[in-house]
Every structure is written in structure tokens, then in C-alpha cells.
Amino acid sequence: MADHSLPQKIADQLRRDILRGKFAPGAPLKERDNATELGVSRTPMREAIRILAREGLVILRPSRSPLIADPSLKQVTDLIEVLRALEMLSGRLACINATDEEIAAIRALHERMTELYDKIDSLDMFEIDMNFHLSIARASHNPALAETHAAYLARLWRARYLSASQKRSRDRVLRQHGTIVAGLEARNPEMAVGEIENHLEHLVINITDLFAARDAERAAEVTSEGGHRATTPTPTPTPKNPNRKRDDK
Amino acid sequence: MADHSLPQKIADQLRRDILRGKFAPGAPLKERDNATELGVSRTPMREAIRILAREGLVILRPSRSPLIADPSLKQVTDLIEVLRALEMLSGRLACINATDEEIAAIRALHERMTELYDKIDSLDMFEIDMNFHLSIARASHNPALAETHAAYLARLWRARYLSASQKRSRDRVLRQHGTIVAGLEARNPEMAVGEIENHLEHLVINITDLFAARDAERAAEVTSEGGHRATTPTPTPTPKNPNRKRDDK
DNA sequence: TCAATAGATTTGGTATACCAAAATTCAAGA
DNA sequence: TCTTGAATTTTGGTATACCAAATCTATTGA
The missing domain is CATH 1.20.120.530 (GntR ligand-binding domain-like)
Structure with a gap:
């Protein structure tokens, strides 16, 4: 708790957020957005994410956003x-x-x-x-x-x-x-x-x-949702879609 | 072995160098020098050093050069x-x-x-x-x-x-x-x-x-070196550390 | 109407520039 | 000669700029 390094503090903050549920399991963790959100640069944010990856709380993918871990x-x-x-x-x-x-x-x-x-x-x-x-x-x-x-x-x-x-x-x-x-x-x-x-x-x-x-609950959800359109058979594996697109040409 | 990421490759290279003895235990590992030596930037070199630190091959010190580990x-x-x-x-x-x-x-x-x-x-x-x-x-x-x-x-x-x-x-x-x-x-x-x-x-x-x-060897070295001027009583644990004491109030 | 593709955009990877703390050096004074 | 402190240098920490891969959108053609 007494590490005053910036990446450590960022990692501590993120860890709390993850564990408290601010980030859902399976959600992507974008280093740029989170860096600006916390008012720090991407470099320490990168290190913080690596720290969490080492702890297994997030998983890294090559050339892709890290994901909040959602272990089986x-x-x-x-x-x-x-x-x-x-x-x-x-x-x-x-x-x-x-x-x-x-x-x-x-x-x-x-x-x-x-x-x-x-x-x-x-x-x-x-x-x-x-x-x-x-x-x-x-x-x-x-x-x-x-x-x-x-x-x-x-x-x-x-x-x-x-x-x-x-x-x-x-x-x-x-x-x-x-x-x-x-x-x-x-x-x-x-x-x-x-x-x-x-x-x-x-x-x-x-x-x-x-x-x-949890699995039983999900199964119940699916069946009760009706047969033709299961809304979320999986627990929202990638809930990222707030794509803002410009209206100009 | 088949990780094609640049930090991983740098870490692999450094690991071999360390274990083969190119870097002595206890020696500092300067990120800038090694980065230019290997022709890469400091950013992936930093990550490589963190990888090795995680493995325990180097130890990190706040605001100081990492050291090649020399465990007791x-x-x-x-x-x-x-x-x-x-x-x-x-x-x-x-x-x-x-x-x-x-x-x-x-x-x-x-x-x-x-x-x-x-x-x-x-x-x-x-x-x-x-x-x-x-x-x-x-x-x-x-x-x-x-x-x-x-x-x-x-x-x-x-x-x-x-x-x-x-x-x-x-x-x-x-x-x-x-x-x-x-x-x-x-x-x-x-x-x-x-x-x-x-x-x-x-x-x-x-x-x-x-x-x-090893300890016996060192002890023998010290005694045989003569009393007044032992050249290197320890096998150069830190080649650079004429510990300078500043004024303290 | 749908599929395919090209362009735009997002995003992580890398390089570089700047900063601050620590260390080394060196000169000045006792 | 030794101590001391200030300046310079070294070095890691951080911010930012640029790039390339991956993705998404939207348009176009069948």
C-alpha cells in the first residue's frame, strides 16, 4: 500500500474499480481513454495495466484492447x-x-x-x-x-x-x-x-x-426471453459499441 | 518462445545475456544504454526490464537503475x-x-x-x-x-x-x-x-x-591478498558505488 | 436487398522529447 | 590535505507524437 510510484497508484485505483464492479468482466480496458480519464499519460497507464495483467485481473491480447478477466x-x-x-x-x-x-x-x-x-x-x-x-x-x-x-x-x-x-x-x-x-x-x-x-x-x-x-440463472433468462431472439446468450462478451460517428462527409 | 512482441524478444535476449554471464550479478542495467545498444527505443526496453523483474532476474529500485539479481x-x-x-x-x-x-x-x-x-x-x-x-x-x-x-x-x-x-x-x-x-x-x-x-x-x-x-574462496582471497590493500575483497558486487554521503542535518 | 470493399477511425506499439531526482565531480575554503 | 557544496551529468519517470494493424461505416454494384 505504501508504494508511491505513479503506475502503482494507477494500478491500485483500477484494481479497486475492477473489483468493485465499475468495469464489467469481459469488458475492454482502453488505455487511452482511461489515461485521460485519470488525468495521466499513457505511459504510466500502460505500466499499470501490465501490473494488473501480471496479477491476472486483466488479460492482454496482441494489438488489441486488454480485457477485464472473466475466468471460467x-x-x-x-x-x-x-x-x-x-x-x-x-x-x-x-x-x-x-x-x-x-x-x-x-x-x-x-x-x-x-x-x-x-x-x-x-x-x-x-x-x-x-x-x-x-x-x-x-x-x-x-x-x-x-x-x-x-x-x-x-x-x-x-x-x-x-x-x-x-x-x-x-x-x-x-x-x-x-x-x-x-x-x-x-x-x-x-x-x-x-x-x-x-x-x-x-x-x-x-x-x-x-x-x-449463475449458469442456471442465465439459462432461465434465455428460455424466458422467447425462442427466436435470445438477447444475450453470453454475458455480453463485448459491450462496446458507443461508436460516435461524424455527420459530415 | 514464439512470442513475436518486441519487448518479449528484448527480454529473451537480455535473459540469455544475463544467464550466460554477460552482465554480472549485482551490476546495474541501464535502460538507455541497453536500448541504444540493441537499437530499440527505451519504451520497449522498459517493458522488457519489467518482464525480467517479474521473473526475478533483475530487481527494480525506485528512481534508480535496475540491478541484476544476486540472491542470497x-x-x-x-x-x-x-x-x-x-x-x-x-x-x-x-x-x-x-x-x-x-x-x-x-x-x-x-x-x-x-x-x-x-x-x-x-x-x-x-x-x-x-x-x-x-x-x-x-x-x-x-x-x-x-x-x-x-x-x-x-x-x-x-x-x-x-x-x-x-x-x-x-x-x-x-x-x-x-x-x-x-x-x-x-x-x-x-x-x-x-x-x-x-x-x-x-x-x-x-x-x-x-x-x-564460493564463500570459502572469497575468504581465502581476502587473506592471501595481504592485509593493507585488498584489491577486490568481494567480486565487485557493485562496480559503481563510491558511496557519497551528503551533509545531513 | 445484400454483399463486398474502400476509406475513415479507433487503438495499441514505438520513438522521442522533456523533466526531476540522484550522483558524480570539482573547485574553493578551512 | 581534507571537507563541503554547488554545478554538471547521469538516469529513470512521464508526456506526447507518430505509425501500423485492426475495425467499423458507408457506399456501391450485383
């Missing part, structure tokens, strides 16, 4: 599979390398989350959840691991956010977080790692349900 | 620790998802490596070794995993190359590769994953030895 279920579950390996490693290393202070800070996050769960909006809550997992990765004392883990979390932001918004999993999430913290405190890798694995297993289940629900 | 032993072993988790996951998934053709191709690589080991130079040999491990990751059918794994392999290029040049580990490496292939063919995750873990454990040992040897 398989892509998301593939990402989670790697994330699981990274988090399990983080947990194991954190049991060995974390300082008592770091573990205490992780517990503090967990307790704040428990206390505020029903009191704040899901975006703020999710911020805490994010920090919880990032702190464990950092506590592994393996910077490369922490960095890669953070990149995967960023890439899975939207999916995890949607999953976390399902309040029905509230109790399970808090319980699992509690077990993870207890495992760290006991310096018990089996306990911590096992529960981390469990935690992410449920994330896969949740996400799969969400995709299924 | 801990940094390298940290990277290997993550690589191990990634390769173990790759092996496990490959046992499940790989096609018979993919496994056959991996075996072909292994047999070519066995056949040519004493006949070609270590750089070409290392190319095959690289492909062997990349192919396993790709055979996981998890693109995100393959990509992250490839990034870690690139980051560890130099260390792995130096380790692979130690011909004394020849037999062990070939034997381990053989066991890994056999595990894949048998679709036996325990066999494949276990040997992958073993393989990387030996890499850590090898690298640790190499660092120890």
Missing part, C-alpha cells in the same frame, strides 16, 4: 488448487518460523473478524479476511512464498469475495479460522495445515455452487 | 521451497490428468538426456533438463500452475544451472528422473511425488555446498 470455473478452481498448496506450505512454515508476536497479531485479526462479522459490510469484512490469510503467508518468513501467495489471492479476489458474501458459511469460516490460529499457537503443523486444506476445499465447493447458480 | 542463499532456498511445493503438486496432478502421449514425451526427454549426458555441453543439457520439468508441470493440465512453476524455474535458472554443472551428481539426477517418469507411467502419485521431493532436496544440498565453496 475451471480456471478459478485451478487457481485455488495452487493457492491451496501455497497456503498449506505457508501454514507449515509459519508453525516453524513465525514469531509469537506474529501469531498474536493473526489471532487479533481473527478475533476482530469474529466480533465485527455482523456489524460491518462484506467488503470491509473481506478486507480483514484477506489480511488474515496474507499475515499467515508472511509469517512463513519466506518472502517469495508470501509474494506468490499474495498474487494468487489478488487473482482470486472476486471469486473469494463472492464466496465470502454468502453469509450462510459464516460459522464454518470463523470456526476454521479459529482452528488454524490454534494450530499456529500450538506450533502444530498437522492441525493448521489440515484445517487450511479444509478451508480451501470449502471455497471450491462454494465457488462451484455460485457458478452453477 | 536464503533467498534461493526460499525459492526452492516454493518450487518444491509446486512441483509436488504438478506431479500429483500429472499422474491424474496427463495424457499417455504427454507422459511418453516426458520419457522421451528423459531418455534423450540419458543418452546425451556426456556428449553435449552443460548449457544444452540444462535446456533439456528444463524442458523435462516444464513438461511435467504442463502435464498437470493446470495452466496457472504451469505458469507459476515456469516463473520459479526461470528465477532459479542460474542456481539450477550451476548445480547441474556439477557432473558428480549425474547418476543421481538421471536415476531420480527415471523414477519420476516411472511414477507418472504407473499413475502412482506417491512414487512420483516422493521422488520429486527427493530431487529438490538434493538441489538444496547442492546449492548450499556451492555457496559455501
